[in-house]
Amino acid sequence: MTNIRDKVGRGLVSLVHWFDTDYGNENMAAILAKPDKVEFVRVLPFVILHLGCLGVFFAGWSWFAVGVAVALYLVRMFAITGFYHRYFSHKTFHTSRAAQFLFALMGATAVQRGPLWWSYQHRHHHKHSDEEEDVHSPTLHGFWWSHIGWITSGRNFPTDYSQVRDLARYPELVFLNRFDTVVPFVLAVSLFVLGHFLSVYFPSLGVTSWQLLVWGFFISTAVLFHATSSINSLAHLLGKRRYDTEDNSRNSLLLALITLGEGWHNNHHRFMNATRQGFYWWEIDVSYYLLKALSWTGLIWDLKPVPRAAYEAAYENHHSIPAAKHLSTVRSPRA
Numbered sequence: 001m002t003n004i005r006d007k008v009g010r011g012l013v014s015l016v017h018w019f020d021t022d023y024g025n026e027n028m029a030a031i032l033a034k035p036d037k038v039e040f041v042r043v044l045p046f047v048i049l050h051l052g053c054l055g056v057f058f059a060g061w062s063w064f065a066v067g068v069a070v071a072l073y074l075v076r077m078f079a080i081t082g083f084y085h086r087y088f089s090h091k092t093f094h095t096s097r098a099a100q101f102l103f104a105l106m107g108a109t110a111v112q113r114g115p116l117w118w119s120y121q122h123r124h125h126h127k128h129s130d131e132e133e134d135v136h137s138p139t140l141h142g143f144w145w146s147h148i149g150w151i152t153s154g155r156n157f158p159t160d161y162s163q164v165r166d167l168a169r170y171p172e173l174v175f176l177n178r179f180d181t182v183v184p185f186v187l188a189v190s191l192f193v194l195g196h197f198l199s200v201y202f203p204s205l206g207v208t209s210w211q212l213l214v215w216g217f218f219i220s221t222a223v224l225f226h227a228t229s230s231i232n233s234l235a236h237l238l239g240k241r242r243y244d245t246e247d248n249s250r251n252s253l254l255l256a257l258i259t260l261g262e263g264w265h266n267n268h269h270r271f272m273n274a275t276r277q278g279f280y281w282w283e284i285d286v287s288y289y290l291l292k293a294l295s296w297t298g299l300i301w302d303l304k305p306v307p308r309a310a311y312e313a314a315y316e317n318h319h320s321i322p323a324a325k326h327l328s329t330v331r332s333p334r335a
Helices: 002-017 028-032 040-053 063-089 097-108 115-127 143-147 171-178 182-201 209-232 253-258 265-270 286-297 308-317
Strands: none
Touching (some): 063 097, 063 209, 063 286, 097 171, 143 209, 182 209, 265 308
């Protein structure tokens, strides 16, 4: 009887976590000491997300709905790569507090949890990359665990705020992080309402409320999730290694294209504080191009450059890389 009550209690806590991710997380040491296992209540959101994609057989499609899905994929991918990753996780540039909150809002629409949780997990990954403590190492735990399984384990759910003190001092960021389902819910409802409005006042578009919900939210979000997760999984298995890092990070043009520049993973793991991850002109890094354009507006500033050591090390490891023409123009990274 006691075991049943305990299981029901844990299940209820997990359900509450859907709405308040900080609930019951006072003892982080005990939570982190738990063994890894797939928990049904944490799997359920991913089941719902993918089942929602099947709604396409009911809602159909229109060019407008598909266009919205692609646009939201690109915008939210940039929000993850440019802001969640390069700003919140690594602070590779500076911005104002107001813009920081805006960036966090944009990232929250991607349905990849809050900015502090994302940053905490990513910083932990860099500290223990492909070591036993790395919660999503494909070389240690297998492809599927690194791709999606680790997120379904209760020990990886809470945010250890002690590891992101620089971000936790902003109550607005903590709020977004704690109630991380609010923004995605608002996005989904907004898409449904917009679809209804367009179907009534602009019927020539051929779009419906269900189409926008299915394509703009479910399909776009599911593809976005798997593309982002491919950096945890595939970017440690497939591609080339320019730098002899202590992990298995690799560079991949294909992954860079679908993630707007995150595929240059080996570059990033060797010099993680550079804003740019594609170190050479032929390494396409769309997120960096967009961040550079934002810097011209004054919205962000102090983009940290690729250090001289990056090109020197690349030249030493691969003499076919023309390093000399880069070294004359590359500055040292700012403190």
